[in-house]
Amino acid sequence: MSNLLDLLVAGLATGAIYALVAVGFTLLWQTSQTINFAQGEFVMLPAFLMLAVMHAGAPFWLAIILGILLSLLLLGLGFKLLLVDPMLRHGVLPLAIATMALAIGMKEAVKQFFSAEASPFPSIVPAGDVWILGRVVSLQSLGVLALAIAVVIGLTALLNRTSIGHQMQATAQNPTVARIIGVPVERMILLTFLINAFLVALASLLITPIYLAKFSSGEVLGQAAFIAAIVGGFNQVRGAIAGGLLIGVVDNLAAAYVSTQYRAAVPLILLIVIILFRPQGLLGRPEERTV
Amino acid sequence: MTAAGKYWRIALGVAVIAALIIVPMNFNRYGLYILSQWTVMTIAAMGLNLTLGYAGQVSLAQGAFVGIGAYAAAIMTTQGMPLIVALGVAIVLCFAIGWILGYPALRVQHHYLAFVTLAFSTLAFLVFRNEDWLTKGIYGISNIPRPNVLGFATNRPLPFYYFCLGSLGIVSLAMWWLIRSPWGRAFVALRENPVRALSLGIDTRRYTLMAFAIGSALGGVAGTLYAPLTQYIDPVPFNLSLSLDLLMMVIVGGSGFFFGPFLGAMIAVLLPEWLRFTQGYYLMLYAVAVMLLLIYSPTGILGILDRYLTERRTKAASALRAVAKSRLETAP
Amino acid sequence: MTAVLEVSDIRKSFGGIKAVDGVSFDVHEGEILGLIGPNGCGKSTLFNCILGQLTPTDGEVKVDGKTVTGLRPSELNRLGVSRTFQLLQVFPKLSVRENLILAGQEHQGNMVSRLFGPSDAGLSAAADQMIGFFKLDHLATEAAGGLSYGQQKLLDAAMAFMGGPRLVLLDEPAGGVNLTMLGDLKERLAAINREKRATFVVIEHNMEFVMSLCTRVMVMAEGRLLAMGTPSEVRANPAVIEAYLGH
Numbered sequence: 001m002s003n004l005l006d007l008l009v010a011g012l013a014t015g016a017i018y019a020l021v022a023v024g025f026t027l028l029w030q031t032s033q034t035i036n037f038a039q040g041e042f043v044m045l046p047a048f049l050m051l052a053v054m055h056a057g058a059p060f061w062l063a064i065i066l067g068i069l070l071s072l073l074l075l076g077l078g079f080k081l082l083l084v085d086p087m088l089r090h091g092v093l094p095l096a097i098a099t100m101a102l103a104i105g106m107k108e109a110v111k112q113f114f115s116a117e118a119s120p121f122p123s124i125v126p127a128g129d130v131w132i133l134g135r136v137v138s139l140q141s142l143g144v145l146a147l148a149i150a151v152v153i154g155l156t157a158l159l160n161r162t163s164i165g166h167q168m169q170a171t172a173q174n175p176t177v178a179r180i181i182g183v184p185v186e187r188m189i190l191l192t193f194l195i196n197a198f199l200v201a202l203a204s205l206l207i208t209p210i211y212l213a214k215f216s217s218g219e220v221l222g223q224a225a226f227i228a229a230i231v232g233g234f235n236q237v238r239g240a241i242a243g244g245l246l247i248g249v250v251d252n253l254a255a256a257y258v259s260t261q262y263r264a265a266v267p268l269i270l271l272i273v274i275i276l277f278r279p280q281g282l283l284g285r286p287e288e289r290t291v
Numbered sequence: 292m293t294a295a296g297k298y299w300r301i302a303l304g305v306a307v308i309a310a311l312i313i314v315p316m317n318f319n320r321y322g323l324y325i326l327s328q329w330t331v332m333t334i335a336a337m338g339l340n341l342t343l344g345y346a347g348q349v350s351l352a353q354g355a356f357v358g359i360g361a362y363a364a365a366i367m368t369t370q371g372m373p374l375i376v377a378l379g380v381a382i383v384l385c386f387a388i389g390w391i392l393g394y395p396a397l398r399v400q401h402h403y404l405a406f407v408t409l410a411f412s413t414l415a416f417l418v419f420r421n422e423d424w425l426t427k428g429i430y431g432i433s434n435i436p437r438p439n440v441l442g443f444a445t446n447r448p449l450p451f452y453y454f455c456l457g458s459l460g461i462v463s464l465a466m467w468w469l470i471r472s473p474w475g476r477a478f479v480a481l482r483e484n485p486v487r488a489l490s491l492g493i494d495t496r497r498y499t500l501m502a503f504a505i506g507s508a509l510g511g512v513a514g515t516l517y518a519p520l521t522q523y524i525d526p527v528p529f530n531l532s533l534s535l536d537l538l539m540m541v542i543v544g545g546s547g548f549f550f551g552p553f554l555g556a557m558i559a560v561l562l563p564e565w566l567r568f569t570q571g572y573y574l575m576l577y578a579v580a581v582m583l584l585l586i587y588s589p590t591g592i593l594g595i596l597d598r599y600l601t602e603r604r605t606k607a608a609s610a611l612r613a614v615a616k617s618r619l620e621t622a623p
Numbered sequence: 624m625t626a627v628l629e630v631s632d633i634r635k636s637f638g639g640i641k642a643v644d645g646v647s648f649d650v651h652e653g654e655i656l657g658l659i660g661p662n663g664c665g666k667s668t669l670f671n672c673i674l675g676q677l678t679p680t681d682g683e684v685k686v687d688g689k690t691v692t693g694l695r696p697s698e699l700n701r702l703g704v705s706r707t708f709q710l711l712q713v714f715p716k717l718s719v720r721e722n723l724i725l726a727g728q729e730h731q732g733n734m735v736s737r738l739f740g741p742s743d744a745g746l747s748a749a750a751d752q753m754i755g756f757f758k759l760d761h762l763a764t765e766a767a768g769g770l771s772y773g774q775q776k777l778l779d780a781a782m783a784f785m786g787g788p789r790l791v792l793l794d795e796p797a798g799g800v801n802l803t804m805l806g807d808l809k810e811r812l813a814a815i816n817r818e819k820r821a822t823f824v825v826i827e828h829n830m831e832f833v834m835s836l837c838t839r840v841m842v843m844a845e846g847r848l849l850a851m852g853t854p855s856e857v858r859a860n861p862a863v864i865e866a867y868l869g870h
Contacts (some may be wrong), residue, residue: 035402037535092402093349094589097355097542098582101536104490105578112571219531230406239460261421272395275407279399473728473744480714480725487712490674491728492700568648608630 005135007252014210015228015248019118020203021221022228022240023155023197030172030235031192034084035100038103039200040222045106046071046134046204048114049119060122061162068201076197080190109214120219123209134213151202152241155195159237168192168203171240223250227271233284311456313568323448324520329560330455333517334462336540338509339467343538344546345475346481346502348396352408355415355534356385356507358526362419362516365432365524374438375520381511389458389507393500412534419526431525435518445519454515463510469505469550478502483546543581546595554592626688627652627790628673634681635672642668643679644846650790654818655823657837657854659830661866665846666826670792674706675699684789685733701729705788708824711797712766713778715768719759722767724777727785747824749785757781757811773804774853777821780808784815793825797832805829809836834858842866 021043028034034041050067052058083102087095125143130138159165171180171188177186203221211217224247232243247267254266274281321401339353360381367377381482395407419426437445438454445451467477477498480488485495518524536559544555559577566573588594643665650656660666664811671681675696684692693701700706712723728737728744737744754763757777762770767778774857776796783791796806796812809832815821827833833840834854842850842857844866850857857863 020332030404035405044578083582083586087589090589094403094542097538098585100340101539101581101585104532105575105582107574107580108572112575117444212351223409226406226409230403234402262417264415265414268414271410272407275399275403276395279403311723469738471740471742473724473731473740476717476721476725476728477869479717483714483716484712486676487714489696489702490676490706490708490712491782493725494695494697494729497734536744 003256006137007256009137009145010141011249011252012245012271013145013148013248013253014207015206015245016145016152017203017244018221018224018228018248019152019198019241019244020148020206021225022232023200023237023242025153025225025229026234026237026240027172027192028196029229030083031168031175031189032088033092033095034088035092035099036196037096037099037222038106038218039225040101040218040220041103041106042197042200042218043204043221043225044213044215044218045075045110046201047208048110049074050205051119052114060124064096064124064205067205068198071201071204071242072194072197074197076194077190077201079197080193084128084193103222107215110167114215118212118214118223121208121213124205127210140209144210146204147202151199154240155199156237164188164191215226224267227267230271230281231274233281236281236284239283243281244283295488297512307461311446312453315452318449320448325457325522325560325564326517327452328560329556330452330459331513331520332537332540332560333459334511334516335510336537336544336556337466338506338513339537340506340541340546340548340552341469341509342502342506343479343541345470345478345482345546345568346499346506346550348393348502349402349405349535350392350408350503350506351531351538352392352415353506353510353529353530353537355412356389356510357514357517358415358419358529359385359532361518361524361529362364362426362432362514362517363511364426364518365435368436368438368519369432374515375437376407378512378515381515382508385511385514386505386508387553390500390504390511392507393503396499396503397496408533409531416526416530418497419529426526428527431523432518433523435522435524437519437522439493451520454565458512458516462509467549472503474498531569539600540580543591544583545591545597548591548593548597551591551593556576558592584593587588624653625824626650627686628824629683629685629688630669630673631683631685632679633669633672633684635668635677639730640802641846643672645682646843646846646848648841648848648851650822650824652822653816653820654839655825655837657832657833657840658824658826658843659828659840660843660849664843666796666843669843670706670794670824670826672848674704674792678762682823687834697729700788703786703789704792705716705790706792707779707783707796709798711772711775711779713767713775713782715766718779719767719770720747720750720763722782723753723785726782727787728784744755746785753781753785756815758807771783776800776837777804777808777811780812784821787819788821790822790824792826794828795828796826797829805832812836821844 009231025036025039028036046067048072050063053063053066058066066173083096083098085096092289105137125140126222128139130142159169166243167178167183168188168191169185170181171185175185209229228247229240230243231246233239248265250270254263258266305334315323318326335353335357339350342348342350361383364374364377364380367380368374389587390450392408392411396404399407404482420428422428440454441446443450451514477488477493480491480493481495481498481502513571540555541552543558544551544553545586562577564572566576584591590597625660633643633646646669647784656848658666668677671677675694675698683690684718685864686702686704691702696746712799714725717725719816724743724746724811727746727749731737731744731746751763754760757780759774759777762774764830770778778797779794779852780796783793793859800808812823813836816823825833837854840852840854840857841848842863849866850860850863
């Protein structure tokens with residue numbers, strides 16, 4: 001029983017990070033029909049940007065700020081202007097394939113310009129354990145969980161409580177109508193790309209201390225985020241959050257109770273079952289198919 | 292098409308085939324290996340082109356079928372069975388699994404289908420890696436023999452290349468037949484307008500499953516050539532990135548065009564060799580080139596060619612009309 | 624006269640809205656039945672329910688006395704029920720001849736013979752005959768997408784006849800077609816009806832077209848059957864006038 005609690009906390013902590021990545025993923029899909037196959041690499045890159053700044057002699061806090069700013073510039077603005085905008089008129093599939101190429105390009109670039117080896121990355125949460133209810137819990141897990149939850153709450157508040165959030169939701173649901181009622185649709189779409197860039201940068205900051213910085217680490221992360229987004233509901237932000245937490249917990253439980261060899265299979269099977277029996281996801285709305 | 296155009300095409304075809312037979316005769320071992328790899332990847336990409344390009348069903352699992360074919364060949368031929376038997380097993384196995392994998396396509400479309408097939412691809416990789424009793428896991432299977440074809444041993448690189456080229460020839464002919472048959476027409480109808488296709492009596496379910504099954508079976512065929520080509524296989528080459536690579540080959544060459552996979556596989560296999568002088572940067576350059584190409588022409592290289600030819604034809608036609616019109620006007 | 628199509632008490636609701644609210648009628652062999660009604664009265668939904676594109680909430684459809692409710696559109700088509708759509712639905716990249724061969728090929732042989740048999744499924748002659756019949760001769764090898772709208776509409780209709788159907792449901796065949804083309808289309812439909820004894824149900828807004836082509840006319844309003852009779856009877860029916868003018 002006690003073991004289970006540890007697993008749950010650890011699972012929720014990784015799950016909260018998956019949720020950040022999955023939320024960004026669904027936002028891009030909703031506002032601009034972009035299936036970003038490079039989402040995992042988007043999480044991999046910011047850590048290297050921060051490391052690069054630190055190698056130049058800057059302190060960690062400055063590296064974090066610069067890293068996030070660079071992410072907004074490259075993964076938000078650059079991604080939208082250079083790849084998504086020119087590709088969007090060609091349809092969903094060519095754009096999705098272009099992001100696959102982007103993923104390869106990003107991986108190779110990091111491998112070439114930085115290192116093919118895994119690099120350690122400092123944690124913003126101090127190492128150590130705390131005692132809660134007579135049990136040892138890793139401070140890092142708790143810190144990650146708290147930070148991720150704070151971001152998710154902040155984002156939900158932004159989307160549901162503020163006027164900008166309402167305009168973004170209107171853009172996501174029906175751009176044509178949104179434009180008619182005076183929502184600056186283009187600016188809102190750009191905003192979702194920036195939010196996505198911010199979320200992946202944050203996820204990078206939180207997860208890299210656990211798994212180390214490596215050019216290939218995006219593959220696993222990206223898949224986890226896809227699965228989270230689909231399991232929760234491709235068209236719902238709260239679905240992506242729930243999906244992320246669920247996949248994190250399932251992942252950790254599978255690691256403990258299923259053979260290590262097949263632990264990776266559990267979320268995949270969950271994904272297939274969900275797509276076959278509830279394609280709109282656990283919390284999603286069915287997408288209408290036009291005849 | 293004019294008669295002259297037809298003769299030009301036949302002449303070009305004969306020239307290319309002759310070049311593929313004659314030119315490699317004095318290639319070294321490595322050059323022949325690369326060319327053989329091109330034929331294998333072309334076959335796999337042709338299968339995916341059927342599923343994606345003609346029938347319009349996204350699949351991110353083609354690499355897994357190449358893996359299934361390769362393991363079938365490796366396991367059976369190292370046990371002393373002839374490759375042709377392994378080929379039969381691989382085709383039947385991949386056809387059956389592809390058929391089953393097609394079922395989700397009847398319920399969901401586009402990105403959902405992409406993710407189901409993506410999940411399958413990763414699951415297949417886990418099986419290759421973990422089922423040691425069958426696949427020898429991460430240690431891989433070595434000493435895979437090359438076959439005797441009609442009494443000729445193909446151990447040396449050149450005969451084996453001819454064996455691959457011949458296989459590609461047979462697969463191409465079969466594919467050409469399929470595309471021109473009523474089935475090919477039904478696949479295109481399925482891609483362009485499934486609702487109308489249904490109303491014309493086309494059983495879209497059966498054709499969707501067939502497109503998946505046949506495309507997957509060709510992946511298996513490519514795999515049974517891959518194993519004796521490399522003579523050693525382990526799970527690594529058959530991970531998700533092979534499926535993504537094959538998808539890019541189809542798109543870069545031109546999906547829905549018969550010769551798209553030939554071109555796409557050539558670029559994916561040969562370009563890294565040509566870009567060797569850039570050392571580690573070639574994959575990065577390849578990725579950038581793919582993105583630029585897709586921005587310029589989402590229908591790939593043959594899409595550019597097709598657009599150019601159509602434009603020239605319409606220009607020629609309107610020129611003819613203008614001439615006819617001016618004659619009418621100047622006529623007394 | 625035997626009934627080719629028997630529709631009894633078809634209902635279809637979307638959420639709380641009753642798009643089709645209990646419609647029954649028979650179509651007899653060889654007749655051309657017109658189906659008219661104001662926009663949104665449920666005509667197309669009724670078609671889609673009959674043809675298996677939508678599953679009716681309730682009711683039954685019989686073709687030649689055999690219950691076909693719940694069959695898929697492709698199965699129904701192979702039983703000899705064919706259709707056109709309100710919006711143009713030809714395959715733009717295929718040539719005119721290829722479109723027609725495609726429209727007939729599933730009625731020839733079986734899956735195996737279609738794979739190993741001739742690439743035109745033995746339909747080139749039949750397709751050319753149909754091309755001649757609809758006066759599209761000079762366009763046989765053109766891509767369908769390059770034809771004028773009216774020509775595509777003719778091709779669309781011609782495709783519905785390739786399988787040699789017993790019953791054809793045409794959804795606004797005259798929509799957007801210019802006057803000369805319209806005369807051609809009407810004359811061709813009447814000729815097929817005479818020569819092949821094919822039975823038609825036609826949805827149309829063009830009253831002149833319906834009244835001159837159809838042997839019987841059925842009027843729908845708000846999901847229900849309002850009137851049924853010969854063109855002149857329907858034209859004189861006060862309820863019909865009310866339905867059209869009242870809206």
